Amino acid sequence: MGVLPALLNVAEDPLPCSHEPDLWYADDASSRARACAKCAQCPFWESCRAAGREGREYGIWGGEDEAGRAAAGCAPKGWRPGARRRRMASRELGTGLATRPPKAA
Numbered sequence: 001m002g003v004l005p006a007l008l009n010v011a012e013d014p015l016p017c018s019h020e021p022d023l024w025y026a027d028d029a030s031s032r033a034r035a036c037a038k039c040a041q042c043p044f045w046e047s048c049r050a051a052g053r054e055g056r057e058y059g060i061w062g063g064e065d066e067a068g069r070a071a072a073g074c075a076p077k078g079w080r081p082g083a084r085r086r087r088m089a090s091r092e093l094g095t096g097l098a099t100r101p102p103k104a105a
């Protein structure tokens with residue numbers, strides 16, 4: 001993963017998201033639920049959630065996804081409700097849209 005530990009200024013090893021980074025950006029609900037469950041065990045979830053909101057990030061941050069950040073008034077730039085579902089449908093149809101947004105600078 002790399003981005004979040006750098007923002008939080010902590011080593012990557014103790015963080016659950018450093019072991020299965022793709023889980024935190026997965027499209028399927030099951031994987032996202034697993035990521036959120038792991039965030040609930042993380043000692044940094046509050047500051048992580050705040051960083052996700054502040055940076056208007058994509059993916060799971062502090063157990064919160066894009067919809068959660070949008071509900072808090074911190075939607076990621078360019079994010080629209082239902083975009084993930086449309087992306088998944090597009091992938092199933094083979095139209096090949098990008099699955100992960102670019103990282104913020």
Ligand code: SF4
Pocket residue numbers: 004005015016017018024038039040042043044045046048049060061062063
């Ligand atoms: S709360 Fe979740 S995303 Fe944030 S550092 Fe912990 S495991 Fe990673």
